[in-house]
Amino acid sequence: MLGPGTTVTHAAIRALAENGCLVMWCGEGAVRFYAQGLGETRRSRNLLRQASLVSDPALRMGVVRKLYQMRFAELLDESLSLREIRGKEGIRVRMAYAKASRESGVEWKGRVYKRDGWGAADPANRALSAANSCLYGVCQAGIVSSGYSPALGFIHTGRMLSFVYDVADLYKTEVTVPAAFRAAAEGRTDLESRVRHHCRDLFGETRLLSRIQTDLEAIMATDGLDLPGDADPDSDPAAPGGLWDPEAGEVAGGQSYGHEPGGGDSGGADDPGEGADTTSG
Numbered sequence: 001m002l003g004p005g006t007t008v009t010h011a012a013i014r015a016l017a018e019n020g021c022l023v024m025w026c027g028e029g030a031v032r033f034y035a036q037g038l039g040e041t042r043r044s045r046n047l048l049r050q051a052s053l054v055s056d057p058a059l060r061m062g063v064v065r066k067l068y069q070m071r072f073a074e075l076l077d078e079s080l081s082l083r084e085i086r087g088k089e090g091i092r093v094r095m096a097y098a099k100a101s102r103e104s105g106v107e108w109k110g111r112v113y114k115r116d117g118w119g120a121a122d123p124a125n126r127a128l129s130a131a132n133s134c135l136y137g138v139c140q141a142g143i144v145s146s147g148y149s150p151a152l153g154f155i156h157t158g159r160m161l162s163f164v165y166d167v168a169d170l171y172k173t174e175v176t177v178p179a180a181f182r183a184a185a186e187g188r189t190d191l192e193s194r195v196r197h198h199c200r201d202l203f204g205e206t207r208l209l210s211r212i213q214t215d216l217e218a219i220m221a222t223d224g225l226d227l228p229g230d231a232d233p234d235s236d237p238a239a240p241g242g243l244w245d246p247e248a249g250e251v252a253g254g255q256s257y258g259h260e261p262g263g264g265d266s267g268g269a270d271d272p273g274e275g276a277d278t279t280s281g
Contacts, residue, residue: 001026001141013037022145026137031200033137036144046147049220050163054152063154066219070170096173100181123188127180130192132168134199135176139167142212148220167212167219175202 001024002008016023016037023037053059061082068085069076071092076085101108106124113121113129121129143150143163153162155169179198183191203209242250 003028024141024145026141027134027196028200031134031137031196031203033140043147046220047149049222050148050152053220053222054154060154063219067155067166067170070215070219071173093173096177100177104181104185106181106184123184123191124181127184127191127195128176130195131176131180131183131199132172134196134203135168135171136161136164138203138208139171139212140164142209142216143167146213146216148216167216170215171208171211175199175206175208178202 003026013023025034025036026032027034053063064082065076065085068089071089076088080088097108097111100106101124107122108124109122111128112125140150140161148163150164151160151162153159153164153166156162156165159165176199179202180195183195183198186194243253245251
């Protein structure tokens with residue numbers, strides 16, 4: 001994770017990429033996520049699992065309930081509908097805002113966010129928006145470094161950061177809400193800058209990035225289900241990937257299928273490298 005003032009050579013980046021190390025350009029203390037370089041691209045295990053879970057309505061609902069359950073100390077009744085769970089979540093968040101308001105002495109009239117009216121917002125709302133932006137950066141860093149897609153959300157959908165919003169909601173009442181109200185209580189001067197510094201400190205104190213990666217493993221646990229993303233993670237990373245087949249599920253890649261019926265000539269074995277013919281005919 002490269003912060004402000006970092007100097008890195010082309011050779012260093014190439015060496016990192018060749019050894020499967022993801023490189024990210026971020027703000028100080030990882031409070032902003034700007035860009036990423038390709039890292040471990042030889043396996044798609046986690047991404048395939050995520051896509052499988054989000055594409056099946058029943059499996060997706062299981063992940064959604066898990067994401068909500070992680071926010072509550074008490075167990076959620078299995079009979080609760082998704083709408084009822086969202087209602088409980090709304091109450092939980094409103095209580096967190098009210099508590100932070102009482103403890104900080106900052107007046108709270110409700111959450112209001114207007115992108116085109118930033119300066120008109122009250123200090124608490126401005127601080128919350130700035131704090132959440134920092135949190136999204138850390139969550140995105142944790143997601144991409146673990147091999148998942150920020151776009152394939154379970155609760156949120158339709159945005160390139162949908163999964164980032166899913167994960168960030170696990171930590172807002174613990175991290176960004178207290179940080180925002182504390183900064184707002186200190187005055188309006190340099191509010192956004194002070195919020196970022198408070199978030200940076202809290203991210204380090206709570207070891208947030210490490211927690212995110214641990215929580216991702218729990219969220220994506222397949223509980224014994226046989227999903228496409230659960231292929232042997234210890235298989236040869238240099239071997240060519242398989243080919244999707246509607247009947248067999250997956251067939252070997254890196255070889256010619258020209259000898260198959262209707263496949264043209266009966267050429268011999270192919271080099272399993274990038275130039276191999278991996279078509280079906």
